[in-house]
Amino acid sequence: MKKELLMGTALVSTLGAASVAEAVTATMSGNHQTGIEFDSPTGGTDTNAQTTDNNFTVSLSETTDGGITISSSFKVMDEDSKYDADAGFTLAFTDGSKLDVINAGNAAGSHAVSIPGSAGSEGVRNTSTNMAPTGLDFMTAATKLGIEYHTAADFVADGLSASISASTDTGAAAGATYRVDSHIAVGATYVTDFGDTAVTVGAGYTAAEGSNTGNQVSDDTGGAHVGISAVTGDLTVAIGAADGSVAGVSLNGSDEYNGEVLKAGVKYVSGDLTFNVGIASGEANDRAYGQDQGTNEDSQDVTSASVSYAVAAGVTAMIGYTSTESTDEGAGTDDGSAWYIGANMSF
Numbered sequence: 001m002k003k004e005l006l007m008g009t010a011l012v013s014t015l016g017a018a019s020v021a022e023a024v025t026a027t028m029s030g031n032h033q034t035g036i037e038f039d040s041p042t043g044g045t046d047t048n049a050q051t052t053d054n055n056f057t058v059s060l061s062e063t064t065d066g067g068i069t070i071s072s073s074f075k076v077m078d079e080d081s082k083y084d085a086d087a088g089f090t091l092a093f094t095d096g097s098k099l100d101v102i103n104a105g106n107a108a109g110s111h112a113v114s115i116p117g118s119a120g121s122e123g124v125r126n127t128s129t130n131m132a133p134t135g136l137d138f139m140t141a142a143t144k145l146g147i148e149y150h151t152a153a154d155f156v157a158d159g160l161s162a163s164i165s166a167s168t169d170t171g172a173a174a175g176a177t178y179r180v181d182s183h184i185a186v187g188a189t190y191v192t193d194f195g196d197t198a199v200t201v202g203a204g205y206t207a208a209e210g211s212n213t214g215n216q217v218s219d220d221t222g223g224a225h226v227g228i229s230a231v232t233g234d235l236t237v238a239i240g241a242a243d244g245s246v247a248g249v250s251l252n253g254s255d256e257y258n259g260e261v262l263k264a265g266v267k268y269v270s271g272d273l274t275f276n277v278g279i280a281s282g283e284a285n286d287r288a289y290g291q292d293q294g295t296n297e298d299s300q301d302v303t304s305a306s307v308s309y310a311v312a313a314g315v316t317a318m319i320g321y322t323s324t325e326s327t328d329e330g331a332g333t334d335d336g337s338a339w340y341i342g343a344n345m346s347f
Contacts, residue, residue: 030055037122119320142165159190279302
């Protein structure tokens with residue numbers, strides 16, 4: 001009961017500071033992307049299919065007499081006419097800091113450095129039991145009953161910003177599927193210049209605790225990541241690494257895993273053209289709940305590239321390519337390549 005009262009007090013006390021009689025300000029944004037993907041799996045049959053990605057977002061905000069900006073949003077997607085309405089509230093204060101309340105996320109993931117890769121929507125389908133990660137924030141779990149605080153820019157030192165987040169038990173009954181009961185995470189980003197080069201360093205650490213009925217996990221979800229990005233004129237070079245554990249993956253013998261990933265990428269902009277190249281190499285040791293790590297590992301080595309062309313304001317045409325080499329429990333599987341050609345219209 002105490003945690004519900006604390007969350008309610010934090011939200012109501014801040015929202016109650018508003019004395020605005022008019023309606024909030026609403027803005028709309030979104031995109032429509034469509035194209036054709038050509039898959040060529042090794043040892044399989046070549047296929048092609050149309051892919052689409054349509055999103056429509058409504059953002060709401062208003063500022064109190066005290067200068068605090070209260071904002072939220074919801075998204076309408078084309079996936080079976082579903083919508084994403086699980087965003088909470090963001091409270092932006094006059095000193096530049098922010099507080100996310102309800103389903104706030106994980107502070108470690110907020111500071112993961114962006115690594116260039118293909119801008120297309122292609123990918124080689126992998127077996128469901130291959131748990132090798134390809135993203136830096138693969139272990140950043142949280143519950144909806146949480147908050148995340150973001151400092152203002154130049155926190156403590158010029159160019160430094162940081163976040164801290166925490167969430168607690170949502171109150172759902174424990175079942176056969178592992179659930180996250182709580183988490184705490186920290187993250188930081190440091191931006192500086194070396195001559196003509198802008199350098200960004202991001203890092204994060206997260207730890208979660210969870211439970212289910214009848215099974216004890218070997219390692220709860222959590223881990224750390226670090227990355228660095230350098231921008232010199234039109235050229236961006238970035239590299240990052242992450243190491244951690246994830247529990248509650250499935251109930252098919254791959255219920256938890258320890259994983260690590262290394263990513264690197266380059267982006268170059270030349271007029272209306274943007275060139276992206278990226279690599280990701282991930283490994284994981286997956287197992288049933290409570291089991292020791294075995295000697296056989298899952299792996300994914302992904303290489304991707306794309307060329308994007310700005311046809312008009314808000315309209316981008318793109319060609320993307322991805323090649324994947326994979327192993328599942330030490331055995332080669334699901335290798336192949338994929339092409340994508342399409343366009344995106346954003347507003």
